[in-house]
Amino acid sequence: MTPSRVAFAAILGKDLRAELRTLQSLPAMALFSVTTFVIFRFGLDRTSLSGSLAAGVLWATLLFAAVLGINRLFVAEREEGGFDAIRLAPIDRSALFAAKVAALLVYLLALELVAVPIFAVFFLGSAASLAPLLAVLVLTDLGLAATGTLISSMAVNSRARDLLVPLVLLPLAVPLMIAATGATEPLMAVGGPGYHRFGTWLMVLGLYDLIFALVGYAVFDFLLED
Amino acid sequence: MYGKGLRPLSIATVAMLALSLSLVAFYAPLDADQGFIQKIFYLHVPLAITALVGFIVGGVFAIAHLRSGNAKWDAYSYVSIHMSVIFGAAVLITGAIWAKASWGHWWVWDEPTLVSFLIVFLLYATYYPFRYAIEDRDRQARYASVFAITAGAFVPLNFMAVRMAQSLVHPRVFATANGGLPGSMLLTFLCSLAAMALLWVTLVKFELTAKSASGQVKRLRRALDAPAPGNTSRIAPEVS
Numbered sequence: 001m002t003p004s005r006v007a008f009a010a011i012l013g014k015d016l017r018a019e020l021r022t023l024q025s026l027p028a029m030a031l032f033s034v035t036t037f038v039i040f041r042f043g044l045d046r047t048s049l050s051g052s053l054a055a056g057v058l059w060a061t062l063l064f065a066a067v068l069g070i071n072r073l074f075v076a077e078r079e080e081g082g083f084d085a086i087r088l089a090p091i092d093r094s095a096l097f098a099a100k101v102a103a104l105l106v107y108l109l110a111l112e113l114v115a116v117p118i119f120a121v122f123f124l125g126s127a128a129s130l131a132p133l134l135a136v137l138v139l140t141d142l143g144l145a146a147t148g149t150l151i152s153s154m155a156v157n158s159r160a161r162d163l164l165v166p167l168v169l170l171p172l173a174v175p176l177m178i179a180a181t182g183a184t185e186p187l188m189a190v191g192g193p194g195y196h197r198f199g200t201w202l203m204v205l206g207l208y209d210l211i212f213a214l215v216g217y218a219v220f221d222f223l224l225e226d
Numbered sequence: 227m228y229g230k231g232l233r234p235l236s237i238a239t240v241a242m243l244a245l246s247l248s249l250v251a252f253y254a255p256l257d258a259d260q261g262f263i264q265k266i267f268y269l270h271v272p273l274a275i276t277a278l279v280g281f282i283v284g285g286v287f288a289i290a291h292l293r294s295g296n297a298k299w300d301a302y303s304y305v306s307i308h309m310s311v312i313f314g315a316a317v318l319i320t321g322a323i324w325a326k327a328s329w330g331h332w333w334v335w336d337e338p339t340l341v342s343f344l345i346v347f348l349l350y351a352t353y354y355p356f357r358y359a360i361e362d363r364d365r366q367a368r369y370a371s372v373f374a375i376t377a378g379a380f381v382p383l384n385f386m387a388v389r390m391a392q393s394l395v396h397p398r399v400f401a402t403a404n405g406g407l408p409g410s411m412l413l414t415f416l417c418s419l420a421a422m423a424l425l426w427v428t429l430v431k432f433e434l435t436a437k438s439a440s441g442q443v444k445r446l447r448r449a450l451d452a453p454a455p456g457n458t459s460r461i462a463p464e465v466s
Contacts, residue, residue, distance in 0.1 A: 147376075154372065158356075158369075159360070167352045167355060168349075168352045168356055171345060171352065172349060172377075172380060174345045174387075175383050175386075178391045182390070182391060200390065204387055207383065208383060211379055211383060222292050222371070222372060223368070
């Protein structure tokens, strides 16, 4: 049996390489988020944002952009027979879950590498809040990656593939968004970043990540059986 | 087989409901603050508790299904969640009525319990489109179980996050666990809770019985039409 670490690295490498060569998800996600910022600029009729409005716009946009990537996460496995190959391979199936979570995490971080600076240029007066935001981004992405991978792996085997991911993922992501916007809001407050309940929200994010990573790890085997 | 004990259970449920409703109407004192409308509390809160416990029970059945592979547990899980979603709709309606009467608005965003309940309800409402988008019968059962477990883990986390999001602590109308409630109100509340829980169990049992009976009828009809035993195609969860 191939060690899980090797299998994990192989699947993750395959995913990242495929994305780099085809560029199926990432450009679309980045373009989508920039366009959404423009829509928010006119929808809210604001040229600069701060506090809860800024946090809400940023996270709503990132969440919807993430849905695009999550929708496509398992499409190659489904269409090219990757699921059967994984089932045949002498590896622990959890390696697939872990690798997909890691791949999605990389996608989301890459998306934010583009979208968050553009958001700052569009709406924020200063970039002072961006350094502490990194912790919020990483923890939220981890939670999104865990639930997103779980939902995506199920939705891809259904009739209503593109419909199910947003349908099920959005309510599941509500606590994540509560904590993420709660932590981001004081960071983008008028007059420099504040840290009101910053640590508490990070802990909520961490708890969410932990719970859904464990749930995903525990149930993922059953999704691959056939 | 599922019909066994259904009659005494139904009678007990009706008796308990009648007892609790008459306690609500004639025994429980009027609330000094809110007057008559407060009586909806005896309907709203037991419904909410039963629905939430039902969601968790659905998750536990789902774990049993994944561990044993027995489709019976999937049907239990499905019916539990189904009934809890119906109860949940009633919770939201009674909650809105109560909010209108005591705060003047049909919906208040600063009541964390109600908001949490809405989010949980929205998540479980996606159980049906999710489940029926998957055609293969075994896969549908497995995926639905995974959904039920994930959503079951989500329920407490969601309540915590929504409660923490309240910037100011909203005064609780009723102290939740200990004290605050006079004895006569507490007794009425506990009776209502027992009645709602019994109602839930009875309705779950009825639905399981109906599903099992319709499955049997389908099998018999198929056996009459084509004598050769073929495999049965099933869409909805069935109990055998």
